[in-house]
Amino acid sequence: MVSPLSLSFFTFFLFLFLSHPQAQAQSQSQSDPQSPTNDPPTICIIGSGIGGSSVAHFLRLYSSSSNSNPFSIHIFERNGVVGGRMATVNVSGHTFEAGASILHPKNYHAVNYTELLGLKNKDPSSDSFSLGIWDGQKFVFKTLSFSSNIPFVDKIVSLANSLLMFLRYGFSLLKMQTFVESTVNNFLKYYERFESRPVFETVDEMLKWAGLYNLTTRTLQEELIDVGLSPLLIKELVTVITRINYGQSASISGLAGAVSLAGSGGGLWAIEGGNWQMAAGLINSSDAALHLHEEIDSVSYLGEYYELNSTKGNSYKCEVAVVATPLAELNIQFTPPISIPKRKLQHTHATFVRGLLNPGYFGLDAVSEIPKLVATLEDPDLPFTSISVLKKHDEKDFTYKIFSREPMADILLDSFFSVRQETIRIDWGAYPHYNAPEEFAPFILDDRNLYYVNAFENAASTMETSAVAAENIARLILSRFFSQVLLISSNLGSNSDGEILHVDL
Ligand SMILES: Cc1cc2nc3c(=O)[nH]c(=O)nc-3n(C[C@H](O)[C@H](O)[C@H](O)COP(=O)(O)OP(=O)(O)OC[C@H]3O[C@@H](n4cnc5c(N)ncnc54)[C@H](O)[C@@H]3O)c2cc1C
Numbered sequence: 335m336v337s338p339l340s341l342s343f344f345t346f347f348l349f350l351f352l353s354h355p356q357a358q359a360q361s362q363s364q365s366d367p368q369s370p371t372n373d374p375p376t377i378c379i380i381g382s383g384i385g386g387s388s389v390a391h392f393l394r395l396y397s398s399s400s401n402s403n404p405f406s407i408h409i410f411e412r413n414g415v416v417g418g419r420m421a422t423v424n425v426s427g428h429t430f431e432a433g434a435s436i437l438h439p440k441n442y443h444a445v446n447y448t449e450l451l452g453l454k455n456k457d458p459s460s461d462s463f464s465l466g467i468w469d470g471q472k473f474v475f476k477t478l479s480f481s482s483n484i485p486f487v488d489k490i491v492s493l494a495n496s497l498l499m500f501l502r503y504g505f506s507l508l509k510m511q512t513f514v515e516s517t518v519n520n521f522l523k524y525y526e527r528f529e530s531r532p533v534f535e536t537v538d539e540m541l542k543w544a545g546l547y548n549l550t551t552r553t554l555q556e557e558l559i560d561v562g563l564s565p566l567l568i569k570e571l572v573t574v575i576t577r578i579n580y581g582q583s584a585s586i587s588g589l590a591g592a593v594s595l596a597g598s599g600g601g602l603w604a605i606e607g608g609n610w611q612m613a614a615g616l617i618n619s620s621d622a623a624l625h626l627h628e629e630i631d632s633v634s635y636l637g638e639y640y641e642l643n644s645t646k647g648n649s650y651k652c653e654v655a656v657v658a659t660p661l662a663e664l665n666i667q668f669t670p671p672i673s674i675p676k677r678k679l680q681h682t683h684a685t686f687v688r689g690l691l692n693p694g695y696f697g698l699d700a701v702s703e704i705p706k707l708v709a710t711l712e713d714p715d716l717p718f719t720s721i722s723v724l725k726k727h728d729e730k731d732f733t734y735k736i737f738s739r740e741p742m743a744d745i746l747l748d749s750f751f752s753v754r755q756e757t758i759r760i761d762w763g764a765y766p767h768y769n770a771p772e773e774f775a776p777f778i779l780d781d782r783n784l785y786y787v788n789a790f791e792n793a794a795s796t797m798e799t800s801a802v803a804a805e806n807i808a809r810l811i812l813s814r815f816f817s818q819v820l821l822i823s824s825n826l827g828s829n830s831d832g833e834i835l836h837v838d839l
Contacts, residue, residue, distance in 0.1 A: 374404055375405045375815070376405065376407075376408060376652045377405050377408070377652060377811065378408045378409075378640070378642055378650055378652035378655050378656065379410070379622070379656045380410050380656065380666075381411065381418060382409050382617060382624065382626075382658075383417060383613060383658065383800065384418070384420060384612060384801055384804075385418075385658040385787040385801070385803065386418075386613075386656070386658030386659070387409070387614075387617045388616060388801040388805065389787060389811075390409060390616060390617060390620040391619065391620045392805045393405070393407060393812065394620040395808075396809065397812060397816075404816070405653075405654075405816075407620060408623045408625060409617055409622045409625065410625045410630050411625065411626050411627075414627055417609070417611075417614065418613070419434050419762065419764070420608070420610040420797065421433050423684075423758055425688050425756060426688050426755065428733060429608070431609065432686075433760075436602045437602065437603050437605075437797065438596055438597065438599065438601075438602065438798065439600075439602070440521075441797070441798035443801035447616060450615075450619070451619065453606070453607070453611055453615065454607070455603050455606060456603065456604045462479070462488055462706075464476075464477045464495075464707070465707045465709065466707070466708050467574055468696070468711075468716075469716075470710075470711075470715060470716050472697065473705070475570060477495040477498055477499070477705065479702070479704075479706065499571075502570075503564065503567045503570075504564065506567040509561050510558070510561075510563055510567065510595065511599075512561070513561050514596050514598075517549065517589070517592035517596065520545045523543070524802045524806075528809075533809040534777065534806050535776075535778060535810065536774070536776055537777065537790050537792070537793060540790070540806065546589055546793070549587070549589035550587050550589045550770065550771065551587075551770055552587070553586065553587060553591075553770045554585070555584040557588040557591070558572060558584070568584050569584075569712075572591075573711060573712050574710070575594055575595055577719045578709060578720050579594040580765055580795070584712070587769065587770035587771075587772050588770065589772075589794050590766075590795070593794035593796060593799070594794075609797065612797070625644075627646075628646065629646075630642050630666060631645050631665065631667060632668075633655055633666060633668050633669070634668075634669040635784070638653070639652060639653050640652050640654075640655040653815065654783040655783065655785070656787065656807060657786045657788070658787040658788065659788060660788045661674060661677075661788070662676075662763075662766070663679055663763050672780060674775035674786075675774070677767070678766070678767040679764065679766060680765055680766065681739065681761060681763055682738075682739070682762045682764035682765075683738045683740065683741050683742060684735060684737060684760045685736040685742040685759050685760075686760075687736065687751060687757050688731070688733050688734075688754075688755045689731075689732070690730050690731065690732060690753040691734065691750060691751055691752070692750055695749060695750040696708070706723045707721075707723075708720060708721045717740070718742070720736070741761065742759065764795075766791055766795060772792055774789055774793070775792070776789060777790075777806070777807060777810060778814075783815050785807050785810060785811065787803050787807050788800070789803070790802070790803035
């Protein structure tokens with residue numbers, strides 16, 4: 335019997351082959367760096383990634399009341415482009431996703447954004463897929479990498495690969511699928527209607543309500559052993575997935591691990607032209623004033639408002655301030671000081687190479703024998719986490735993406751590339767370094783109106799989890815600052831006939 339799960343694993347790895355057009359600086363409404371007026375109240379958001387742009391979106395969506403402009407929104411972004419960790423890279427004229435690449439089919443906020451903003455899903459790659467798990471000396475597991483233009487042949491190769499996977503990992507694959515599905519089902523509670531879904535003041539409360547909290551108190555490995563996964567599956571495929579998605583081993587916390595494994599299902603997708611367009615579109619449609627190249631270095635509470643100061647020397651007055659970026663590795667001065675648990679970010683070095691791998695490095699005779707995704711086991715001596723083909727230009731000309739925990743020195747790259755025409759390196763402060771039991775920063779940093787979207791990222795880091803956290807922050811702001819009984823006009827708050835419900839937040 336061939337498990338449908340094992341088939342679906344192949345689609346997980348497809349994200350490594352998705353390519354994307356170039357990111358541009360997109361300032362929809364860059365305003366002069368002047369203090370906003372107090373009337374209407376001003377909501378300032380630090381960070382223009384999916385988190386910050388989603389806060390702006392949901393604030394507008396949930397407050398379309400009789401007062402057409404109940405508040406103004408200002409978004410501050412230290413870079414010259416929006417999108418944060420959703421960004422693309424240009425490698426000799428071709429653009430590829432450099433950070434967040436794949437979306438899950440049940441990432442419903444992203445699905446809605448795509449529809450709302452008129453964005454297009456990227457067509458799935460038609461290239462055949464192959465995986466090799468490299469231990470530094472040999473491939474401990476390798477799928478067939480035969481590729482043909484005949485769909486029927488491709489299907490047979492794909493089935494044969496599924497069978498190979500089943501023969502190696504057996505029914506543990508199904509147990510893993512059940513574990514992931516149950517976590518995804520719990521997560522779906524965050525899309526329930528307002529009547530049944532409270533506004534959460536803490537991450538702990540939000541996770542407990544959805545039945546996800548316990549997963550953050552133990553490691554993924556512990557969880558998977560409990561559900562009966564074989565040690566081989568955990569050591570190989572599970573570890574390969576957590577290393578690629580979070581740059582960390584299977585000892586990350588269980589929820590981050592489950593989210594990471596959920597990216598191994600079928601139906602993964604991305605946005606044609608780059609995922610950053612979600613942030614750009616949301617900022618535009620929520621009529622927010624966007625301040626690019628404006629790095630906020632202090633946030634001070636001055637009685638009735640917050641004063642945000644930027645490294646350029648500009649000051650902004652805001653009744654509500656929202657931090658939509660991880661505070662680890664940032665040096666924002668808060669007055670009065672805030673207290674949050676210390677976090678470390680996991681750095682992932684993404685190196686893009688146009689060139690040709692050396693098959694000899696992998697003990698192979700021809701480039702065509704190298705799997706399209708070379709993934710690695712957890713071994714500190716291995717210099718890379720994964721190498722994947724992003725694009726095959728011709729038989730001797732490819733673009734590759736390499737993930738590693740340390741920077742890739744030229745001398746190291748030259749040990750496994752026979753040709754290197756262009757090399758681009760990006761050092762991402764990529765996601766939290768996960769440690770069970772996790773400790774969470776509060777959503778409300780000062781008991782007043784200073785909010786922290788990325789408190790939720792310490793449960794799991796994805797575009798969608800940022801959007802889910804942002805939606806909760808928008809509801810928190812509307813209920814706490816505006817004490818509000820506003821007209822709710824969201825899909826999430828509409829009944830099955832699409833009739834708008836009036837709900838107290
Ligand atoms: C290599 C990589 C691969 C990934 N793959 C996936 C994937 O396939 N699927 C997925 O769903 N997720 C993936 N992720 C995770 C995903 O990118 C993040 O979880 C998500 O994009 C976080 O969005 P955010 O808005 O919360 O933060 P960010 O995108 O980091 O946005 C924060 C913004 O704040 C700005 N900023 C920071 N400090 C200041 C300041 N002082 N003043 C002004 N602006 C400031 C930053 O420049 C940034 O633009 C990946 C991440 C990386 C790095």
